[in-house]
Structures are given as C-alpha cells and as structure tokens.
Amino acid sequence: MKKIITSLVAAAIFVAATPFNVSQIALADSASSKSKTALLTDQQEEFLDVAAVQAEKSAKKYGVYPSVMLAQAIVESNWGQSELAVNANNLFGMKANDTWTGDKYAKKTREEDANGNSYYITADFRKYATFNDSFNDNGTKLRHGISTDPLFYQKTWIENAPTFHDVTKALTGTYATAHDYYQTLDKRIVDYDLTKYDPQISNAKITYYVKKNGPTYQWPTDHTETDKASTVTSKQKVTVTKTITYYNATQRMYISGQGWINGSCLTKKQPxxxxxxxxxxxxxxxxxxxxxxxxxxxxxxxxxxxxxxxxxxxxxxxxxxxxxxxxxxxxx
Structure with a gap:
C-alpha cells in the first residue's frame, strides 16, 4: 500500500491553509460550489479517487462525514505524500498512545500551546498495514472517543452535527491543537467540493411499518459498532424523524423514541x-x-x-x- 500511496501523490503540491469566512461558503448552493471547485493536479485527483471510496465506506461504518474524513486525510498527509503516509500508511497523524498495540513510527512533530505558540516534540505514531486501515482507525477514534471519555468526539457524529462545519469546529482543540484547524479543513472541503461524498440527510417526519421483529440501535453505524437500543415488532406503526441515505442507496432511519434501524426493515405500505x-x-x-x-x-x-x-x-x-x-x- 505504501507504493500505491507514493505513486498516487509523488508529485502532489501541498496548499497551505488560509483563514476565510466559512459562513459564506457553508450556505453556498451546489452550483456555486461547483463553480469554485479548485483544479486538481493529476496526482491529487488520483489520490482523491482512491481515498473517497474508502472514506465513504468508513464514514458509513462509523457514522461520520466523509467530507471531513477526506479533508483531514488531505491536510494531515499532504495528499498522501507526507513521511507518515509513505512510511506508515498513516493519513491522519494518529499518535500511538498507551492503548495502541500495533506497530509504531517515531517522528518529530509540531504542536501548539494554548496561546498559539509552536513547539516540537518527537512522538510515536501509529503504523498501519494498509491504506484502508488508517481510515477505519480514524472512524473508530471519532465514534468511540478516548479511553477516559468514550463520548469525547460525540459532536462529530453525523446524527449530532447538522453540517460539516459543526464537525470541523468540534475537532479544533480536540483532535488537533491548531487554533485554525477548522478553517483549514473547511477550505479543503469547499475548494474540492468534498460534500458530494456526504450522505443525504432528511429530517422529515414519516410514518412507516415494521416488516419483522427485530432490534433498534443506539447509533446509525454498522451494528458491530453500536449497542442495541430497543425492539420493534412486525407490522408495528412507527414514526421516523431522521433518514440518512448513503452512497450505495442504503438508509439508516431514526425511529422516534426507539433508536436507529436499517431502512430495509421498514415499509411505507400498510401491512x-x-x-x-x-x-x-x-x-x-x-x-x-x-x-x-x-x-x-x-x-x-x-x-x-x-x-x-x-x-x-x-x-x-x-x-x-x-x-x-x-x-x-x-x-x-
């Protein structure tokens, strides 16, 4: 996978982050966003083509925004050409803390104190076997938090964050120490039209009927990542208040007062x-x-x-x- 990443981004050029007014772009319609989409080099386009596929899969599994995942990967790995990306398949700058049992890669890194002053340390970072493992680990971190606080990143969850900007703000000062981290991510999301990879979210209140007995879940993630919340019974009439439609047309729906369920378990047709x-x-x-x-x-x-x-x-x-x-x- 190192060779794949290297070949994709060997000639990519990193664009430094600059502050901008996110409110102006957060409300821009798709046509306007498309007209402002930055041109990609061949290497950047190839990197994004590969990264977007895995970002959509990992984001769906862990219930986060693909656009933010991609922006982080672009910024943290310099389009996959950073030392960590090439030598450790680490696209998100994930450090190897005490709970990490996998391989490690030591590297000098810049940190920022509460006053915005830079300082440097040598730290151990996580080393992954594959490109995809890095995306999944990023999703795991956002959904399951840190050892002392499993809900540490709950403001980044797709069911809690109305827009990508809410997520990038929540990552600033938590995931990264840089005070302008959200501006850096927001700019990449807008410049490269990364929201096109995000699922469609509807808050419409709709009546459905349950196809068969089964559980509901606490989160709109893969069932392997969440605990059960409640149960529903065959032919039960339920009210759905949020629907998330993913890239592969699958849906996760929130049943009011009962939890999340796969859209395939419900029907609008009265039984x-x-x-x-x-x-x-x-x-x-x-x-x-x-x-x-x-x-x-x-x-x-x-x-x-x-x-x-x-x-x-x-x-x-x-x-x-x-x-x-x-x-x-x-x-x-």
Missing part, C-alpha cells in the same frame, strides 16, 4: 392483518354505501389494513380497493 368475521357482513365503499347484496360469511378470514378508517363517524377496516367492512363485524 395486512388477517381478521375473522364474527357474523355475516356487508361490504361498503369509501362513501359508506353498500356495494354488494352478497354478504361475507361468518367465520371467513379477511385480510385488512392494520389501521381503522372512519366513514361517516363509524369505524371500518379496508379490505381492498374501495372496499370496507365495519369494525364490529370482526372478532375482537
């Missing part, structure tokens, strides 16, 4: 329920008029919609297109 008639029953249309002299026989099992419909103040179950039977006709 059918088999109900038994306790006496002969007439069939009505949506205006409450009898549509057939022939009655449904007592004991017949009829598939109805799960919810009741009111017609002229009375309760009916819908059994087909413009066909309804009174609730009182069915066994309780």
């Amino acid at each position: 059918k329920v088999s109900r038994k008639l306790q006496h002969n029953a007439r069939v009505y249309n949506k205006k409450g008029k009898v549509i057939s002299k022939k009655k449904l026989k007592k004991g017949t099992k009829v598939n109805t919609e799960s919810n009741l419909t009111k017609i002229s103040g009375k309760k009916f179950y819908k059994i087909g297109k413009n066909k309804y039977v009174k609730k009182t006709a069915f066994v309780k």
